[in-house]
Amino acid sequence: MRIGVIGAGRMGGILARHLAKRGHHVSIANSRGPDSVTALAAEISATPVSVVDAAKAGEIVIIAIPTKAVADLPRALFANVPSNVVVIDIGNYHPELRDGRIDAIDRGMLDSQWVAQQIGRPVIKAFNNILAKSLLEKGVPRGTKGRIALSVVGDSLDAKAAVLRLVDDLGFDPVDGGDLDDSWRQQPGTPAYCQDLEAAALRRALAEADRSRIAEYRRKGATRRATGGAATTSTTRFVAGRSEDAHL
Numbered sequence: 001m002r003i004g005v006i007g008a009g010r011m012g013g014i015l016a017r018h019l020a021k022r023g024h025h026v027s028i029a030n031s032r033g034p035d036s037v038t039a040l041a042a043e044i045s046a047t048p049v050s051v052v053d054a055a056k057a058g059e060i061v062i063i064a065i066p067t068k069a070v071a072d073l074p075r076a077l078f079a080n081v082p083s084n085v086v087v088i089d090i091g092n093y094h095p096e097l098r099d100g101r102i103d104a105i106d107r108g109m110l111d112s113q114w115v116a117q118q119i120g121r122p123v124i125k126a127f128n129n130i131l132a133k134s135l136l137e138k139g140v141p142r143g144t145k146g147r148i149a150l151s152v153v154g155d156s157l158d159a160k161a162a163v164l165r166l167v168d169d170l171g172f173d174p175v176d177g178g179d180l181d182d183s184w185r186q187q188p189g190t191p192a193y194c195q196d197l198e199a200a201a202l203r204r205a206l207a208e209a210d211r212s213r214i215a216e217y218r219r220k221g222a223t224r225r226a227t228g229g230a231a232t233t234s235t236t237r238f239v240a241g242r243s244e245d246a247h248l
Protein backbone atom coordinates (compact mmCIF):
# COMPACT_ATOMS: atom_id res chain seq x y z
CA MET A 1 0.00 0.00 0.00
CA ARG A 2 0.96 3.64 -0.25
CA ILE A 3 1.33 5.00 3.27
CA GLY A 4 2.08 8.55 4.42
CA VAL A 5 3.61 9.06 7.85
CA ILE A 6 3.47 12.51 9.45
CA GLY A 7 6.05 12.53 12.23
CA ALA A 8 9.51 11.00 11.98
CA GLY A 9 10.35 10.57 15.66
CA ARG A 10 10.29 7.38 17.70
CA MET A 11 6.87 6.09 16.63
CA GLY A 12 6.72 7.52 13.13
CA GLY A 13 10.24 6.30 12.39
CA ILE A 14 9.56 2.79 13.66
CA LEU A 15 6.23 2.47 11.85
CA ALA A 16 7.79 3.75 8.63
CA ARG A 17 10.73 1.39 9.00
CA HIS A 18 8.57 -1.69 9.54
CA LEU A 19 6.05 -0.77 6.87
CA ALA A 20 8.74 -0.14 4.26
CA LYS A 21 10.39 -3.44 5.19
CA ARG A 22 7.08 -5.17 4.47
CA GLY A 23 6.98 -3.71 0.98
CA HIS A 24 4.70 -0.73 1.49
CA HIS A 25 5.52 2.53 -0.28
CA VAL A 26 6.14 4.88 2.62
CA SER A 27 6.41 8.67 2.47
CA ILE A 28 7.57 10.34 5.67
CA ALA A 29 7.53 13.95 6.91
CA ASN A 30 8.45 15.93 10.00
CA SER A 31 7.95 19.58 10.93
CA ARG A 32 11.20 20.78 9.35
CA GLY A 33 10.78 19.75 5.76
CA PRO A 34 11.96 16.87 3.55
CA ASP A 35 15.69 17.72 3.72
CA SER A 36 15.73 17.07 7.47
CA VAL A 37 14.26 13.59 7.05
CA THR A 38 16.32 12.52 4.04
CA ALA A 39 18.87 10.45 5.97
CA LEU A 40 16.25 8.50 7.89
CA ALA A 41 14.19 7.99 4.74
CA ALA A 42 17.20 6.65 2.85
CA GLU A 43 18.07 4.29 5.67
CA ILE A 44 14.60 2.76 5.87
CA SER A 45 13.76 2.90 2.14
CA ALA A 46 11.06 5.55 2.43
CA THR A 47 10.51 8.80 0.53
CA PRO A 48 11.16 12.11 2.34
CA VAL A 49 8.30 14.55 1.75
CA SER A 50 6.63 17.64 3.18
CA VAL A 51 3.71 17.30 5.59
CA VAL A 52 1.34 18.38 2.82
CA ASP A 53 2.68 15.70 0.49
CA ALA A 54 2.59 13.04 3.21
CA ALA A 55 -1.13 13.73 3.67
CA LYS A 56 -1.61 13.21 -0.07
CA ALA A 57 0.77 10.27 -0.38
CA GLY A 58 -1.21 7.34 0.87
CA GLU A 59 -4.17 5.10 0.95
CA ILE A 60 -3.37 5.31 4.66
CA VAL A 61 -1.95 8.36 6.46
CA ILE A 62 -0.51 7.96 9.95
CA ILE A 63 -0.35 10.97 12.27
CA ALA A 64 2.58 10.32 14.63
CA ILE A 65 3.23 13.68 16.27
CA PRO A 66 2.68 15.07 19.78
CA THR A 67 -1.01 15.81 20.36
CA LYS A 68 -0.42 19.53 20.90
CA ALA A 69 1.32 19.71 17.50
CA VAL A 70 -1.83 18.56 15.68
CA ALA A 71 -3.13 22.10 16.09
CA ASP A 72 -0.05 23.36 14.18
CA LEU A 73 -0.60 21.19 11.10
CA PRO A 74 -1.34 23.19 7.94
CA ARG A 75 -4.93 24.36 7.71
CA ALA A 76 -7.15 22.19 5.52
CA LEU A 77 -4.37 19.60 5.26
CA PHE A 78 -6.86 16.91 4.28
CA ALA A 79 -9.30 19.09 2.33
CA ASN A 80 -8.36 17.60 -1.04
CA VAL A 81 -7.47 14.15 0.22
CA PRO A 82 -10.07 11.59 -0.96
CA SER A 83 -12.50 10.57 1.77
CA ASN A 84 -11.59 6.88 1.42
CA VAL A 85 -8.04 7.59 2.56
CA VAL A 86 -7.71 6.21 6.08
CA VAL A 87 -6.21 8.53 8.69
CA ILE A 88 -4.70 6.88 11.78
CA ASP A 89 -4.13 8.83 14.98
CA ILE A 90 -1.51 7.15 17.16
CA GLY A 91 -1.32 10.05 19.64
CA ASN A 92 -1.75 10.34 23.38
CA TYR A 93 -2.55 13.51 25.28
CA HIS A 94 0.08 14.01 28.00
CA PRO A 95 -0.69 17.40 29.60
CA GLU A 96 1.93 17.24 32.34
CA LEU A 97 4.70 15.68 30.32
CA ARG A 98 4.50 17.36 26.96
CA ASP A 99 1.27 18.79 25.61
CA GLY A 100 0.25 21.49 28.09
CA ARG A 101 -3.47 21.94 28.64
CA ILE A 102 -5.97 21.31 25.87
CA ASP A 103 -9.23 22.61 27.34
CA ALA A 104 -11.62 20.56 25.18
CA ILE A 105 -9.94 17.31 26.22
CA ASP A 106 -9.79 18.39 29.85
CA ARG A 107 -13.54 19.06 29.62
CA GLY A 108 -14.22 15.51 28.43
CA MET A 109 -13.57 15.25 24.68
CA LEU A 110 -11.64 12.07 23.89
CA ASP A 111 -8.06 12.49 22.63
CA SER A 112 -8.77 11.19 19.13
CA GLN A 113 -12.11 13.00 18.84
CA TRP A 114 -10.16 16.21 19.41
CA VAL A 115 -7.61 15.22 16.76
CA ALA A 116 -10.42 14.42 14.30
CA GLN A 117 -11.98 17.80 14.98
CA GLN A 118 -8.66 19.60 14.46
CA ILE A 119 -7.93 17.96 11.11
CA GLY A 120 -11.55 18.03 9.96
CA ARG A 121 -12.00 14.35 9.21
CA PRO A 122 -12.58 11.02 10.94
CA VAL A 123 -9.65 9.12 12.38
CA ILE A 124 -8.96 5.55 13.39
CA LYS A 125 -7.10 5.28 16.69
CA ALA A 126 -4.38 2.63 16.76
CA PHE A 127 -0.77 2.08 17.86
CA ASN A 128 -1.23 4.56 20.73
CA ASN A 129 -1.12 1.85 23.37
CA ILE A 130 2.15 0.17 22.58
CA LEU A 131 5.52 1.57 23.57
CA ALA A 132 7.99 2.36 20.82
CA LYS A 133 10.41 -0.30 22.03
CA SER A 134 7.75 -3.02 21.86
CA LEU A 135 6.61 -1.81 18.46
CA LEU A 136 10.18 -1.97 17.26
CA GLU A 137 11.08 -5.37 18.66
CA LYS A 138 8.05 -7.49 19.43
CA GLY A 139 6.15 -8.00 16.20
CA VAL A 140 6.00 -11.70 15.29
CA PRO A 141 4.22 -13.81 12.65
CA ARG A 142 0.54 -14.67 13.11
CA GLY A 143 0.09 -17.80 15.24
CA THR A 144 3.25 -17.23 17.32
CA LYS A 145 2.62 -18.03 20.98
CA GLY A 146 2.43 -14.91 23.13
CA ARG A 147 1.87 -12.55 20.20
CA ILE A 148 0.99 -9.08 21.50
CA ALA A 149 -2.43 -7.71 20.54
CA LEU A 150 -3.23 -4.14 19.57
CA SER A 151 -6.68 -2.59 19.65
CA VAL A 152 -8.07 -0.47 16.85
CA VAL A 153 -11.10 1.81 17.22
CA GLY A 154 -13.03 3.96 14.79
CA ASP A 155 -16.40 4.58 13.24
CA SER A 156 -15.84 3.45 9.64
CA LEU A 157 -15.88 -0.34 9.37
CA ASP A 158 -13.92 -0.28 6.10
CA ALA A 159 -11.26 2.04 7.49
CA LYS A 160 -11.00 0.04 10.68
CA ALA A 161 -10.68 -3.21 8.72
CA ALA A 162 -7.77 -1.73 6.76
CA VAL A 163 -5.99 -0.79 9.99
CA LEU A 164 -6.71 -4.15 11.60
CA ARG A 165 -4.99 -5.76 8.59
CA LEU A 166 -2.05 -3.39 8.99
CA VAL A 167 -1.69 -4.33 12.67
CA ASP A 168 -1.53 -8.01 11.69
CA ASP A 169 0.93 -7.22 8.91
CA LEU A 170 3.19 -5.53 11.46
CA GLY A 171 3.25 -8.60 13.66
CA PHE A 172 0.52 -8.02 16.23
CA ASP A 173 -2.89 -9.63 16.82
CA PRO A 174 -5.57 -7.15 15.74
CA VAL A 175 -8.43 -6.50 18.18
CA ASP A 176 -11.49 -4.46 17.22
CA GLY A 177 -11.94 -2.08 20.16
CA GLY A 178 -15.20 -0.56 18.92
CA ASP A 179 -16.15 2.94 17.82
CA LEU A 180 -14.11 6.10 18.32
CA ASP A 181 -16.40 6.78 21.27
CA ASP A 182 -14.80 3.71 22.89
CA SER A 183 -11.28 5.06 22.41
CA TRP A 184 -11.06 6.22 26.03
CA ARG A 185 -10.62 2.51 26.89
CA GLN A 186 -7.09 2.60 25.45
CA GLN A 187 -6.05 6.12 26.47
CA PRO A 188 -3.07 6.74 28.80
CA GLY A 189 -3.10 4.92 32.13
CA THR A 190 -6.00 2.56 31.35
CA PRO A 191 -5.62 -1.19 31.96
CA ALA A 192 -5.16 -1.66 28.18
CA TYR A 193 -2.44 0.99 27.87
CA CYS A 194 1.03 -0.21 26.90
CA GLN A 195 0.88 -3.53 28.76
CA ASP A 196 1.89 -5.82 25.85
CA LEU A 197 -1.15 -8.03 26.38
CA GLU A 198 -2.27 -10.98 24.30
CA ALA A 199 -5.67 -10.75 22.60
CA ALA A 200 -7.88 -12.26 25.32
CA ALA A 201 -6.19 -10.23 28.05
CA LEU A 202 -6.42 -7.07 25.96
CA ARG A 203 -10.16 -7.58 25.45
CA ARG A 204 -10.59 -8.04 29.22
CA ALA A 205 -8.52 -4.93 29.93
CA LEU A 206 -10.57 -2.85 27.49
CA ALA A 207 -13.79 -4.14 29.06
CA GLU A 208 -12.76 -3.45 32.63
CA ALA A 209 -11.87 0.22 32.08
CA ASP A 210 -14.15 2.70 33.81
CA ARG A 211 -15.13 5.82 31.87
CA SER A 212 -15.56 7.90 35.02
CA ARG A 213 -11.82 7.42 35.69
CA ILE A 214 -10.33 8.83 32.45
CA ALA A 215 -8.65 11.79 34.18
CA GLU A 216 -7.48 9.59 37.05
CA TYR A 217 -6.00 7.05 34.62
CA ARG A 218 -4.15 9.81 32.83
CA ARG A 219 -2.77 11.24 36.08
CA LYS A 220 -1.80 7.78 37.28
CA GLY A 221 0.07 7.08 34.04
CA ALA A 222 1.91 10.40 34.21
CA THR A 223 2.81 9.95 37.88
CA ARG A 224 4.19 6.47 37.27
CA ARG A 225 6.34 7.78 34.46
CA ALA A 226 7.52 10.77 36.47
CA THR A 227 8.45 8.65 39.48
CA GLY A 228 10.02 5.81 37.55
CA GLY A 229 7.29 3.36 38.57
CA ALA A 230 6.07 0.29 36.76
CA ALA A 231 4.69 2.17 33.77
CA THR A 232 7.92 4.03 33.17
CA THR A 233 9.48 2.42 30.18
CA SER A 234 12.60 3.54 28.49
CA THR A 235 12.03 3.63 24.77
CA THR A 236 14.66 3.80 22.11
CA ARG A 237 14.86 6.53 19.54
CA PHE A 238 16.12 5.49 16.15
CA VAL A 239 17.12 8.31 13.87
CA ALA A 240 19.23 7.54 10.85
CA GLY A 241 21.02 4.67 12.53
CA ARG A 242 21.59 6.41 15.86
CA SER A 243 19.74 5.24 18.90
CA GLU A 244 19.19 7.05 22.16
CA ASP A 245 17.04 6.30 25.15
CA ALA A 246 14.02 8.45 25.68
CA HIS A 247 10.81 8.29 27.67
CA LEU A 248 7.36 8.05 26.19
Ligand SMILES: NC(=O)c1ccc[n+]([C@@H]2O[C@H](COP(=O)([O-])OP(=O)(O)OC[C@H]3O[C@@H](n4cnc5c(N)ncnc54)[C@H](OP(=O)(O)O)[C@@H]3O)[C@@H](O)[C@H]2O)c1
Binding pocket: 006, 007, 008, 009, 010, 011, 012, 029, 030, 031, 032, 033, 051, 064, 065, 066, 067, 069, 070, 072, 073, 090, 091, 092, 093, 127, 128, 129, 130, 131, 132, 133, 235, 247, 248
Ligand atom coordinates in the same frame (compact mmCIF):
# COMPACT_ATOMS: atom_id res chain seq x y z
N1 LIG B 1 7.05 7.02 22.16
C1 LIG B 1 6.17 6.05 22.40
O1 LIG B 1 6.52 4.99 22.97
C2 LIG B 1 4.75 6.24 21.98
C3 LIG B 1 3.89 5.12 22.03
C4 LIG B 1 2.58 5.24 21.59
C5 LIG B 1 2.11 6.46 21.14
N2 LIG B 1 2.96 7.53 21.14
C6 LIG B 1 2.39 8.81 20.65
O2 LIG B 1 2.91 9.01 19.34
C7 LIG B 1 3.05 10.41 19.08
C8 LIG B 1 4.50 10.65 18.64
O3 LIG B 1 5.33 10.25 19.71
P1 LIG B 1 6.89 10.02 19.50
O4 LIG B 1 7.37 9.37 20.74
O5 LIG B 1 7.16 9.41 18.19
O6 LIG B 1 7.40 11.54 19.47
P2 LIG B 1 8.85 12.11 19.03
O7 LIG B 1 9.86 11.04 19.02
O8 LIG B 1 9.05 13.31 19.88
O9 LIG B 1 8.62 12.58 17.50
C9 LIG B 1 7.69 13.57 17.21
C10 LIG B 1 7.72 13.79 15.72
O10 LIG B 1 6.65 14.69 15.40
C11 LIG B 1 7.14 15.64 14.50
N3 LIG B 1 6.34 16.85 14.56
C12 LIG B 1 6.14 17.66 15.63
N4 LIG B 1 5.34 18.68 15.27
C13 LIG B 1 5.04 18.51 13.97
C14 LIG B 1 4.28 19.24 13.03
N5 LIG B 1 3.62 20.34 13.37
N6 LIG B 1 4.24 18.80 11.76
C15 LIG B 1 4.90 17.67 11.39
N7 LIG B 1 5.62 16.93 12.23
C16 LIG B 1 5.70 17.35 13.51
C17 LIG B 1 8.56 15.87 14.92
O11 LIG B 1 9.25 16.47 13.87
P3 LIG B 1 10.41 17.56 14.17
O12 LIG B 1 11.50 16.81 14.85
O13 LIG B 1 10.76 18.08 12.83
O14 LIG B 1 9.75 18.59 15.06
C18 LIG B 1 9.01 14.45 15.20
O15 LIG B 1 9.41 13.82 14.00
C19 LIG B 1 2.70 11.12 20.38
O16 LIG B 1 1.37 11.57 20.35
C20 LIG B 1 2.84 10.03 21.43
O17 LIG B 1 2.00 10.24 22.55
C21 LIG B 1 4.25 7.45 21.54
